[in-house]
Amino acid sequence: MTLTQRQPSTLPHMSMAIEIQGLEKSYGELHVLRGVDLAVARGSIYALLGSNGAGKTTVVRILSTLLKADAGSARVNGFDVATRAADVRRSISLTGQFAAVDEILTGRENLVLVARLRHLKDSGTIAGELLARFGLTEAGGRRVATYSGGMRRRLDIAMSLIGSPPVVFLDEPTTGLDPEARIEVWQAVRRLAEGGTTVLLTTQYLDEAEQLADRIAILHEGRIIVDGTLAELRQLLPPAKVEYVEKQPTLEDVFLAVVSGKGSDA
Numbered sequence: 654m655t656l657t658q659r660q661p662s663t664l665p666h667m668s669m670a671i672e673i674q675g676l677e678k679s680y681g682e683l684h685v686l687r688g689v690d691l692a693v694a695r696g697s698i699y700a701l702l703g704s705n706g707a708g709k710t711t712v713v714r715i716l717s718t719l720l721k722a723d724a725g726s727a728r729v730n731g732f733d734v735a736t737r738a739a740d741v742r743r744s745i746s747l748t749g750q751f752a753a754v755d756e757i758l759t760g761r762e763n764l765v766l767v768a769r770l771r772h773l774k775d776s777g778t779i780a781g782e783l784l785a786r787f788g789l790t791e792a793g794g795r796r797v798a799t800y801s802g803g804m805r806r807r808l809d810i811a812m813s814l815i816g817s818p819p820v821v822f823l824d825e826p827t828t829g830l831d832p833e834a835r836i837e838v839w840q841a842v843r844r845l846a847e848g849g850t851t852v853l854l855t856t857q858y859l860d861e862a863e864q865l866a867d868r869i870a871i872l873h874e875g876r877i878i879v880d881g882t883l884a885e886l887r888q889l890l891p892p893a894k895v896e897y898v899e900k901q902p903t904l905e906d907v908f909l910a911v912v913s914g915k916g917s918d919a
């Protein structure tokens with residue numbers, strides 16, 4: 654393969670999809686992020702796990718250039734969020750906790766609308782492909798007002814993929830969904846990563862991180878207190894011996910142990 658390097662000075666770092674170093678953010682007196690470091694490999698699913706109010710959305714808002722950090726640096730798709738905001742925005746999509754779909758329109762119409770707003774040709778073809786990919790072909794002609802929570806969230810994720818951004822932020826993608834709908838969304842997220850998209854998702858659900866993520870970071874009191882694969886996180890605790898069966902610690906055991914092991918000394 655031959656690469657033509659027309660503008661070497663603008664080529665991004667290609668190693669990591671997301672790199673964060675020493676990120677700090679306060680809201681007035683509230684020191685929410687106190688030096689966050691993390692790195693997300695391309696094509697992986699990375700879960701940022703933390704309790705309500707831990708600062709997950711703050712991290713995502715800084716990475717998507719909606720909010721400025723007080724200190725530290727962050728690169729997305731190789732671009733510094735502070736100095737290359739437009740390039741960052743072209744590289745990402747952001748799906749928040751509250752679905753941004755239009756209720757009055759059909760699923761298909763929502764997708765076509767976004768594709769047209771992005772000046773893409775063949776908006777109808779793009780809509781059809783995304784409906785198929787997210788199991789919404791049959792529902793595509795119905796108004797979104799008739800959709801279940803899971804169908805809405807899948808449509809929301811489908812909309813965020815128009816224009817094929819290499820990096821997708823999913824901020825609490827399953828909060829408020831019933832168990833069946835959560836499984837549907839998990840399948841959609843897995844399909845995303847299989848297609849090579851890098852996914853940073855935030856969640857307060859330990860089982861969601863356990864199910865989906867290649868790597869998991871726990872954000873607590875403004876810092877990443879542990880970070881690794883599920884297997885690595887499990888090694889933080891010895892397996893409990895129950896009679897003759899070794900019981901592997903769950904992510905919940907690890908979470909509770911590391912979070913309670915940290916005092917409020919920060």
Ligand SMILES: Nc1ncnc2c1ncn2[C@@H]1O[C@H](COP(=O)(O)OP(=O)(O)O)[C@@H](O)[C@H]1O
Nearest residue numbers: 680683685703704705706707708709710711712
């Ligand atoms: N714009 C803001 N002004 C003041 N405080 C905020 C603002 N946004 C978030 N916070 C506070 O910062 C903390 C972290 O918020 P957030 O990043 O939304 O946490 P999470 O997404 O993990 O639930 C919370 O205590 C929240 O109340």
Ligand SMILES: [Mg+2]
Nearest residue numbers: 709710824825
């Ligand atoms: Mg949040």
